[in-house]
Amino acid sequence: MAQALTRAMRDAMAEDPTVHVMGEDVGTLGGVFRITDGLAKEFGEDRCTDTPLAEAGILGTAVGMAMYGLRPVVEMQFDAFAYPAFEQLISHVAKMRNRTRGAMPLPITIRVPYGGGIGGVEHHCDSSEAYYVATPGLTVVTPATVEDAYGLLRASIASDDPVVFLEPKRLYWSKADWSPQAPAAVPGIGKALVRRTGTSATLITYGPSLPVCLEAAEAAREEGWDLEVVDLRSLVPFDEETVVASVRRTGRAVVVHEAGGFGGPGAEIAARVTERCFHHLEAPVLRVTGFDIPYPPPMLEKHHLPGVERILDAVARLQWEN
Amino acid sequence: MTVQELPGAGASHRPTPPPAWRPRTDAAPLLPDAEPYRVLGTEAADRLDPALMRRCYAELVRGRRYNAQATALTKQGRLAVYPSTVGQEACEIAAAMVLEEQDWLFPSYRDTLAAVARGLDPVQALTLLRGDWHTGYDPREHRIAPLSTPLATQLPHAVGLAHAARLRGDDVVALAMVGDGGTSEGDFHEALNFAAVWKAPVVFLVQNNGFAISVPLAKQTAAPTLAHKAVGYGMPGRLVDGNDIAAMHEVLSEAVRRARSGGGPTLIEAVTYRMEAHTNADDATRYRGDAEVEAWKAHDPIVLLERELTARGILDEAGITAARDEAEAMAASLRDGMNADPVVDPMDLFAHVYAEQTDRLREQAAMLRAELEAEDQA
Ligand SMILES: Cc1ncc(C[n+]2csc(CCOP(=O)(O)OP(=O)(O)O)c2C)c(N)n1
Numbered sequence: 001m002a003q004a005l006t007r008a009m010r011d012a013m014a015e016d017p018t019v020h021v022m023g024e025d026v027g028t029l030g031g032v033f034r035i036t037d038g039l040a041k042e043f044g045e046d047r048c049t050d051t052p053l054a055e056a057g058i059l060g061t062a063v064g065m066a067m068y069g070l071r072p073v074v075e076m077q078f079d080a081f082a083y084p085a086f087e088q089l090i091s092h093v094a095k096m097r098n099r100t101r102g103a104m105p106l107p108i109t110i111r112v113p114y115g116g117g118i119g120g121v122e123h124h125c126d127s128s129e130a131y132y133v134a135t136p137g138l139t140v141v142t143p144a145t146v147e148d149a150y151g152l153l154r155a156s157i158a159s160d161d162p163v164v165f166l167e168p169k170r171l172y173w174s175k176a177d178w179s180p181q182a183p184a185a186v187p188g189i190g191k192a193l194v195r196r197t198g199t200s201a202t203l204i205t206y207g208p209s210l211p212v213c214l215e216a217a218e219a220a221r222e223e224g225w226d227l228e229v230v231d232l233r234s235l236v237p238f239d240e241e242t243v244v245a246s247v248r249r250t251g252r253a254v255v256v257h258e259a260g261g262f263g264g265p266g267a268e269i270a271a272r273v274t275e276r277c278f279h280h281l282e283a284p285v286l287r288v289t290g291f292d293i294p295y296p297p298p299m300l301e302k303h304h305l306p307g308v309e310r311i312l313d314a315v316a317r318l319q320w321e322n
Numbered sequence: 323m324t325v326q327e328l329p330g331a332g333a334s335h336r337p338t339p340p341p342a343w344r345p346r347t348d349a350a351p352l353l354p355d356a357e358p359y360r361v362l363g364t365e366a367a368d369r370l371d372p373a374l375m376r377r378c379y380a381e382l383v384r385g386r387r388y389n390a391q392a393t394a395l396t397k398q399g400r401l402a403v404y405p406s407t408v409g410q411e412a413c414e415i416a417a418a419m420v421l422e423e424q425d426w427l428f429p430s431y432r433d434t435l436a437a438v439a440r441g442l443d444p445v446q447a448l449t450l451l452r453g454d455w456h457t458g459y460d461p462r463e464h465r466i467a468p469l470s471t472p473l474a475t476q477l478p479h480a481v482g483l484a485h486a487a488r489l490r491g492d493d494v495v496a497l498a499m500v501g502d503g504g505t506s507e508g509d510f511h512e513a514l515n516f517a518a519v520w521k522a523p524v525v526f527l528v529q530n531n532g533f534a535i536s537v538p539l540a541k542q543t544a545a546p547t548l549a550h551k552a553v554g555y556g557m558p559g560r561l562v563d564g565n566d567i568a569a570m571h572e573v574l575s576e577a578v579r580r581a582r583s584g585g586g587p588t589l590i591e592a593v594t595y596r597m598e599a600h601t602n603a604d605d606a607t608r609y610r611g612d613a614e615v616e617a618w619k620a621h622d623p624i625v626l627l628e629r630e631l632t633a634r635g636i637l638d639e640a641g642i643t644a645a646r647d648e649a650e651a652m653a654a655s656l657r658d659g660m661n662a663d664p665v666v667d668p669m670d671l672f673a674h675v676y677a678e679q680t681d682r683l684r685e686q687a688a689m690l691r692a693e694l695e696a697e698d699q700a
Binding site: 024025027028029030032050052053054055056057070080081083084119121122123124232291292293294296297298299303304309 | 402403450451453454455456471472473475503504506507508509534535536537541542543608609664666668669671672675680681683686690693
């Protein structure tokens with residue numbers, strides 16, 4: 001996945017001279033996860049820039065650059081280190097189009113490595129998507145496959161609106177037979193995909209939890225459950241139709257994500273599914289999420305992250321008898 | 323009436339001179355020296371206090387051994403990650419040495435050694451990096467704030483604590499540590515400004531070790547030195563050789579004295595060098611050459627002090643051996659402490675989120691307890 005992301009930026013930079021990559025350590029080092037590897041060498045330090053170490057400053061200067069017609073692609077080093085930039089993000093990036101009555105859209109892509117499962121220490125593993133999806137004006141996407149890493153990043157850079165591009169850290173090293181395709185070959189932002197068809201219930205998920213759900217769906221076969229798995233790919237906008245169609249077919253649904261459950265995206269999705277599928281539902285919509293705690297230390301993270309067992313437990317509870 | 327008819331019209335326009343204006347303070351005494359301040363190898367070394375210097379030496383040797391041991395523990399998988407301070411020991415140790423018991427240390431994630439030099443149990447200091455809990459000690463008990471991973475965010479905490487202590491009439495100085503990269507963060511600037519306006523008893527110690535991960539200082543700032551940044555906030559900036567522990571001790575002590583006596587904050591830039599990679603997970607060959615690292619080896623803090631002290635007869639073979647033995651004993655006890663598997667209680671996940679458990683967390687705790695019990699039975 002890492003290479004697909006690099007390739008997406010490289011292709012976008014080659015095609016469009018207004019695309020600029022900036023952030024901490026993105027130049028010579030190629031980023032702490034090497035996602036920008038080689039870009040500075042190929043396009044020069046003016047287009048792939050090691051900035052001073054200041055997230056608010058990075059995003060704030062990107063706003064000015066976007067006002068002047070550039071397409072900045074900003075790398076935030078880790079999920080929890082994007083927080084100093086929230087003032088710029090929420091007050092300026094998300095609202096500029098609205099404040100200027102459409103005169104000044106900001107085509108900024110903000111790449112945020114997010115989520116846990118890699119044994120990282122404190123402040124390196126947050127699932128921060130709920131903050132972003134709660135901010136009107138931002139588009140929020142997250143790839144779970146190598147193909148999507150490329151396609152969604154190309155689409156994000158091409159978008160005239162600011163996009164928060166959430167990169168699941170623990171999938172950086174996932175591999176697939178893949179050759180970069182035209183962005184059009186991959187459905188763009190705002191479209192969910194059924195990754196596995198099934199008849200007994202729908203697992204609704206995204207990003208780092210997709211492989212876990214697919215594994216759970218395999219395991220559930222032994223219990224006689226035939227699970228459908230929907231990958232949202234884009235949290236804002238949210239593809240309600242794909243989700244609703246699936247749940248109407250299966251009659252049961254579980255939403256799965258790493259972020260805490262309270263106020264997490266799953267709460268919203270469950271509410272919407274309930275509203276839209278009430279008469280089709282055989283059971284309440286359930287959620288399997290991380291606990292509502294600060295991200296735990298590495299030795300405890302396995303207890304926190306929603307795994308196959310917890311998903312199967314929830315699936316079992318879908319045999320709802322009042 | 324037109325403009326032309328106004329009295330005075332036609333006279334060439336002259337702007338009114340501004341009211342007399344003078345800067346509130348003279349910037350000159352705030353400006354740092356042109357060269358980093360040094361003691362070792364200069365005439366100033368004549369004033370060295372032999373007992374203090376012998377202690378510094380023993381601490382430096384112990385600190386170097388601590389770094390080596392912690393790095394070895396990463397290789398054995400006992401520590402997830404360790405940001406080494408090899409080459410920077412003089413900064414770490416002097417920072418701990420100049421503080422009184424009631425004072426507070428605000429370390430960054432790299433400053434485990436400063437916390438240990440202040441007396442914190444080495445194993446407790448390493449829990450963050452080992453992964454059993456974020457902060458393995460009671461900060462109040464040791465007057466050491468949790469090691470701060472988000473850069474520079476601990477600096478405003480130091481200012482607030484020192485300010486509060488002064489409001490209460492307590493004699494407390496806070497010493498806050500940050501890297502050269504961290505000086506670019508907004509929190510650094512906000513902290514300096516608050517401290518200067520409040521005349522808070524704070525000492526800001528910047529360890530300029532050349533790099534923020536891969537980014538050299540030249541890409542971090544256009545200022546002549548980081549110490550110059552003090553001037554704009556109205557506090558003195560001092561530039562000091564961070565590998566010269568005698569100079570570090572003197573400059574830090576002076577800043578602590580100044581803070582304690584109501585003189586307000588000081589910004590100190592210690593010029594040093596990070597001899598090892600950013601952490602054991604980093605590849606330093608991507609952004610710097612061997613020649614630079616080699617050149618700094620000749621300016622090693624232990625070498626500098628040992629040379630000075632042996633030449634002056636302050637330190638002899640027996641003293642050197644004793645320091646090494648003491649360091650080995652510390653390393654052995656650290657190894658023993660770290661070789662015991664840490665005991666973690668999964669139920670701790672829920673214990674410290676709120677003072678009073680919420681219903682939701684109670685439910686989630688019950689769920690985990692049931693899972694753990696099922697595991698036990700299996
Ligand atoms: C707010 C924030 N942004 C990014 C990081 C990731 N990071 C950890 S250490 C580091 C470099 C710090 O450099 P410097 O301040 O010079 O301290 P040094 O590591 O050299 O001691 C970076 C970018 C972080 N910890 N916090």
